[in-house]
Amino acid sequence: MxxxxxxxxxxxxxxxxxxxxxxxxxxxxxxxxxxxxxxxxxxxxxxxxxxxxxxxxxxxxxxxxxxxxxxxxxxxxxxxxxxxxxEGALRGHLWPDVAPALRAWHAAGVPLAVYSSGSEEAQRLLFRHSEAGNLEGLFAGFFDTRMGAKREAAAYARIAAAWGAAPADVLFLSDVAEELDAAREAGMATCQLVRPEDGTAASGRHPVARDFTEVPFAPAKG
Incomplete structure (x- = not known):
C-alpha cells in the first residue's frame, strides 16, 4: 500500500x-x-x-x-x-473536502507533496493563502515542471527520488488520465479525481474518486 x-x-x-x-x-x-x-x-x-x-x-x-x-x-x-x-487581491480556492482530508492525512503522519504545472512559488502561495487557511506547512515538498513534463514517466521517477521514496510508496492524485498513466508507468499508485463541477470524465484506466473523502488511501497503522 x-x-x-x-x-x-x-x-x-x-x-x-x-x-x-x-x-x-x-x-x-x-x-x-x-x-x-x-x-x-x-x-x-x-x-x-x-x-x-x-x-x-x-x-x-x-x-x-x-x-x-x-x-x-x-x-x-x-x-x-x-x-x-x-495585497489580499487573491485567495486560493480549494474544494471543501480538500483541507479536512489533507489535515487528517498529515495528522496521521502521511507525507504529502504537490506536483503541478504551476511554479513552486504559485503552489505555495495558493495553499498559504487558501480559503481554508494556511496549509503550506502540511506539505513536505512542492514539485513543478523543473522535474519534467506531467505526462512523462521520468518526471514522476525524479519526484520519487527527490522525495527519497520508492515510486510504489506514492499515490498520485490527478484529474488528468494521461498524467496518471505516466505516474503509473513510473511505478506509482494512482487515483483519478472526477469532479462533476469540473466536467471531468472517468478514463476507466484508474481508480476513481469524486472528492478527497473517496480517495482509496488508509494511513499505515503504527
Whole structure:
C-alpha cells in the first residue's frame, strides 16, 4: 500500500475555473505594470532571460494565450500572484473536502507533496493563502515542471527520488488520465479525481474518486 500522497492542483484540489477565470486573467492584467516595476529584480530578471525575443511581454502573452507550460512564464505568473496574495487581491480556492482530508492525512503522519504545472512559488502561495487557511506547512515538498513534463514517466521517477521514496510508496492524485498513466508507468499508485463541477470524465484506466473523502488511501497503522 502507498505510504505517501502526491497531488495535482488544478481540477484536483482546486476548481479549474479558479485557475482560468481568476489566476490567469489576474496575471495577464497585471503583467505590464509588474514588469515595469520589477524587471530588474534578480528573480524576475532570471526568468526573463529564459524568454526568447526582444519583446518579453509579447512572448509571455503569446504563451499565456496558448496555455504553454513554459517554466519562465510560470515563474513570472507566480511572482505576480505573490503580490496579489500579499495585497489580499487573491485567495486560493480549494474544494471543501480538500483541507479536512489533507489535515487528517498529515495528522496521521502521511507525507504529502504537490506536483503541478504551476511554479513552486504559485503552489505555495495558493495553499498559504487558501480559503481554508494556511496549509503550506502540511506539505513536505512542492514539485513543478523543473522535474519534467506531467505526462512523462521520468518526471514522476525524479519526484520519487527527490522525495527519497520508492515510486510504489506514492499515490498520485490527478484529474488528468494521461498524467496518471505516466505516474503509473513510473511505478506509482494512482487515483483519478472526477469532479462533476469540473466536467471531468472517468478514463476507466484508474481508480476513481469524486472528492478527497473517496480517495482509496488508509494511513499505515503504527
Amino acid at each position: 502507498p505510504a505517501r500522497i502526491l497531488t495535482d492542483i488544478e481540477g484536483t484540489t482546486t476548481a479549474i475555473a479558479f485557475v482560468h477565470r481568476t489566476l490567469f486573467p489576474f496575471a495577464e492584467r497585471e503583467l505590464d505594470g509588474f514588469l515595469r516595476a520589477h524587471a530588474a529584480e534578480p528573480e524576475v530578471a532570471a526568468a526573463l532571460r529564459e524568454v526568447p525575443g526582444d519583446d518579453k511581454a509579447a512572448q509571455l502573452r503569446a504563451w499565456m494565450a496558448a496555455d504553454v507550460k513554459a517554466t519562465p512564464l510560470k515563474a513570472i505568473q507566480g511572482l505576480i500572484w505573490r503580490q496579489g496574495y500579499a
